[in-house]
Amino acid sequence: MALTLIALGLLGPALLVQGASESCPANSQVSCKNTTMVADLCCFNAPGGSLLQTQFWDTSPSTGPTNSWTIHGLWPDHCDGTYSSNCDSSRAYTNIAGILTSFGQTSTLSYMQTYWKNDPDDGTDEEFWEHEWAQHGTCISTLNPSCYSGYQSKQEASDFFVKVVSLFQTLPTYTWLANAGITPSTTKTYTSAQIQSALSSSRGHQAAIVCVNGALNAVYYYFNVQGSVQTGNFIAADPDSSASNCPSTGIKYLPKTGSTAPTGTTTTTSTAPTGTGGAISGSGTINVLNGSTQDGCVISAGTWYTTGTCATFTATPSGSGFTLTSSKGKCAISSGALTCASSVTTATVFTSSGGQIAYSGSTSFYAPAVASGSTQETIYTTSKSVALKLVWAAA
Ligand SMILES: *[C@@H]1O[C@H](CO)[C@@H](O)[C@H](O)[C@H]1NC(C)=O
Numbered sequence: 341m342a343l344t345l346i347a348l349g350l351l352g353p354a355l356l357v358q359g360a361s362e363s364c365p366a367n368s369q370v371s372c373k374n375t376t377m378v379a380d381l382c383c384f385n386a387p388g389g390s391l392l393q394t395q396f397w398d399t400s401p402s403t404g405p406t407n408s409w410t411i412h413g414l415w416p417d418h419c420d421g422t423y424s425s426n427c428d429s430s431r432a433y434t435n436i437a438g439i440l441t442s443f444g445q446t447s448t449l450s451y452m453q454t455y456w457k458n459d460p461d462d463g464t465d466e467e468f469w470e471h472e473w474a475q476h477g478t479c480i481s482t483l484n485p486s487c488y489s490g491y492q493s494k495q496e497a498s499d500f501f502v503k504v505v506s507l508f509q510t511l512p513t514y515t516w517l518a519n520a521g522i523t524p525s526t527t528k529t530y531t532s533a534q535i536q537s538a539l540s541s542s543r544g545h546q547a548a549i550v551c552v553n554g555a556l557n558a559v560y561y562y563f564n565v566q567g568s569v570q571t572g573n574f575i576a577a578d579p580d581s582s583a584s585n586c587p588s589t590g591i592k593y594l595p596k597t598g599s600t601a602p603t604g605t606t607t608t609t610s611t612a613p614t615g616t617g618g619a620i621s622g623s624g625t626i627n628v629l630n631g632s633t634q635d636g637c638v639i640s641a642g643t644w645y646t647t648g649t650c651a652t653f654t655a656t657p658s659g660s661g662f663t664l665t666s667s668k669g670k671c672a673i674s675s676g677a678l679t680c681a682s683s684v685t686t687a688t689v690f691t692s693s694g695g696q697i698a699y700s701g702s703t704s705f706y707a708p709a710v711a712s713g714s715t716q717e718t719i720y721t722t723s724k725s726v727a728l729k730l731v732w733a734a735a
Pocket residue numbers: 341342344630631632635710726727
């Protein structure tokens with residue numbers, strides 16, 4: 341990341357990242373890490389500059405698939421563990437499902453219906469979503485309606501839920517723990533160090549782990565953001581306060597009752613897509629997720645670039661999915677590589693899963709190296725050293 345930031349600094353503010361809301365300078369200061377005052381809170385999250393993607397492991401009663409954690413929310417903390425809440429009662433929207441549907445975000449909505457579950461004793465999923473939006477979402481400065489040009493009523497709430505889901509999909513807690521041998525059990529116990537080590541070796545940063553009655557119940561993943569929540573780079577960070585409360589030893593990780601995730605796999609982003617081709621259509625940009633952070637985007641030739649302007653693509657429904665076209669021409673997977681060019685005669689039909697582009701049933705893409713500075717990288721569908729996800733951002 342250091343290299344990227346240096347490159348951005350040298351290239352200066354001429355390079356803009358095109359956003360759904362407004363254009364934010366690609367070299368915007370990073371939230372909580374700014375060295376000077378920042379006036380434009382549409383491209384800089386403040387005072388809530390520490391964005392926490394919070395997850396639950398609920399077993400009493402069990403919620404969601406037995407082999408996945410579930411979404412709690414996305415919380416804008418004040419870089420020190422304190423936070424504001426319920427920042428704009430005039431935007432405490434109801435009918436979140438209807439808002440998402442009205443903005444075409446039906447795949448986000450259906451994902452939420454599986455992975456963003458209320459405790460049934462507390463109320464409906466819809467009530468939980470409304471609570472998370474009103475309590476935390478309305479405090480995110482970059483989601484303020486005044487930040488949008490051509491604002492459509494409630495569109496910032498749609499942007500919020502789309503972002504929370506796409507972040508959650510990059511944070512597969514169940515899999516990260518299971519990969520370290522930490523699996524639900526009525527008898528086994530784990531140490532706080534074992535859990536932290538499993539999460540930090542997967543993500544490169546510590547998370548906050550929260551216990552209830554000595555059993556693992558929640559994980560908070562911290563991010564700082566460069567730019568807006570809608571279109572900016574989410575930069576993984578360590579916790580900035582002592583939210584962890586689990587004992588150092590004897591932590592239970594109790595099994596859930598119920599069934600596994602619908603696809604029979606986990607919540608990881610490699611989950612087989614369901615062919616929801618209709619979810620991606622119209623014009624948009626394609627963000628590249630490298631690990632848990634958004635790092636640049638796809639440019640018109642179909643390559644990955646971390647600086648410069650994201651290309652606008654047009655997604656056109658085709659068969660059970662959609663095709664993509666950039667200003668360079670149609671896009672296809674050719675010899676395993678994503679290519680958009682006038683020489684492409686037959687556009688490849690892609691599908692999507694949870695807002696991510698999929699090819700041949702997989703949302704996994706690859707590059708031989710991390711794109712950095714002025715170096716572009718070809719995006720492949722066959723395994724290379726850097727694993728990527730391609731996330732659609734509707735214009
Ligand atoms: C993501 O990009 C950063 C540079 O911005 C690099 O250091 C890191 O290794 C990359 N992560 C993955 C998983 O490729």
